[in-house]
Amino acid sequence: MHDFTVHHPQSLQETLILLDRFGDAAQLIAGGTALMNFMKQSLLLPEHIINLQRVQGLQHIQSTKDEVRIGAMVKHREIEKSNLIQNEVPILASTYRRVATIRIRNMATIGGGLAHADPAQDPPSTLVALNARIRIASISGERTISIMDLFQNYYENSLMPGEMITEVIIPSMHSDTKSTYLKFLPRTADDYATVSVSLIATLNENIVRDVRIGLGAVAPTPIRATIAEETLKGHAISDELIQQASNSVAQQVDPLDDFRGSADYKRDMAIVFTKRALQQVLQGPS
Ligand SMILES: Cc1cc2nc3c(=O)[nH]c(=O)nc-3n(C[C@H](O)[C@H](O)[C@H](O)COP(=O)(O)OP(=O)(O)OC[C@H]3O[C@@H](n4cnc5c(N)ncnc54)[C@H](O)[C@@H]3O)c2cc1C
Numbered sequence: 001m002h003d004f005t006v007h008h009p010q011s012l013q014e015t016l017i018l019l020d021r022f023g024d025a026a027q028l029i030a031g032g033t034a035l036m037n038f039m040k041q042s043l044l045l046p047e048h049i050i051n052l053q054r055v056q057g058l059q060h061i062q063s064t065k066d067e068v069r070i071g072a073m074v075k076h077r078e079i080e081k082s083n084l085i086q087n088e089v090p091i092l093a094s095t096y097r098r099v100a101t102i103r104i105r106n107m108a109t110i111g112g113g114l115a116h117a118d119p120a121q122d123p124p125s126t127l128v129a130l131n132a133r134i135r136i137a138s139i140s141g142e143r144t145i146s147i148m149d150l151f152q153n154y155y156e157n158s159l160m161p162g163e164m165i166t167e168v169i170i171p172s173m174h175s176d177t178k179s180t181y182l183k184f185l186p187r188t189a190d191d192y193a194t195v196s197v198s199l200i201a202t203l204n205e206n207i208v209r210d211v212r213i214g215l216g217a218v219a220p221t222p223i224r225a226t227i228a229e230e231t232l233k234g235h236a237i238s239d240e241l242i243q244q245a246s247n248s249v250a251q252q253v254d255p256l257d258d259f260r261g262s263a264d265y266k267r268d269m270a271i272v273f274t275k276r277a278l279q280q281v282l283q284g285p286s
Pocket residue numbers: 027028029030031032033034035036037052072098099100101104107108109110111112113114115116118120121122123159163164165166190191192193
């Protein structure tokens with residue numbers, strides 16, 4: 001591997017000064033699970049690595065009446081095991097539980113995962129369905145964006161030079177909201193998804209009051225199945241409605257042919273897994 005200098009800032013301000021000073025020549029390192037792979041393959045050759053491990057203020061999981069806030073350096077395993085997350089945003093705990101292996105989940109962080117912007121990762125489709133917001137800091141100040149505006153393309157995020165993710169903000173779920181995360185894994189139990197579906201719905205008797213559907217691994221970024229959502233909202237649940245909504249996702253997905261399946265196969269599986277998720281949440285036990 002090429003030579004590089006590792007920096008160990010203790011505070012956010014120190015980190016942002018280093019990011020500003022070294023610009024494109026620097027890469028942050030959080031869990032290192034993606035960065036080290038990219039460096040080994042010479043896809044990234046940073047001269048400076050800024051290690052976030054000792055930075056204060058990025059490790060919290062907190063909730064208020066309206067939202068849950070997760071610091072960028074919180075590890076996947078901590079989210080999966082957090083009582084607060086299990087109680088307040090159960091779909092997030094179950095989504096992080098589906099990531100790779102415990103070994104990876106003990107290293108990888110929420111901020112590093114989102115910055116990596118691989119659409120086949122598990123958390124993005126769920127965070128998209130949750131309407132999460134991303135807090136971003138740079139030496140010039142802070143801004144907060146919708147998670148939909150973070151993902152630009154395969155492995156491409158919208159962070160500007162000198163910016164980093166500091167926090168993920170998730171609106172609280174109502175107690176009568178039901179949810180599920182389904183990951184289609186035809187190869188091995190620790191693989192990335194071939195297709196994933198995150199579903200959050202609120203019912204009023206037999207009527208769909210609100211529904212949000214995130215899809216992963218079927219487009220250059222995670223997407224919302226907005227046609228299916230509009231098909232369902234305000235209507236009484238029936239087999240026909242669920243089939244119609246599930247079929248509509250084919251119009252919105254844009255998968256790649258790869259070793260996990262052809263684009264046509266993934267399009268079909270997106271329909272199948274959306275239907276399963278809808279049946280589970282809308283027609284399952286209340
Ligand atoms: C073998 C293997 C299997 C995996 N399987 C899955 C899977 O099935 N599902 C899944 O969801 N994930 C999976 N992952 C994990 C995932 O692909 C990423 O590796 C992981 O989420 C990256 O998190 P990290 O903290 O290690 O990031 P790092 O590797 O430290 O960083 C990744 C990138 O983000 C940047 N970065 C880090 N922190 C920040 C920040 N706060 N702000 C801005 N930029 C930042 C870095 O500079 C780097 O460019 C797998 C990983 C491996 C190695």
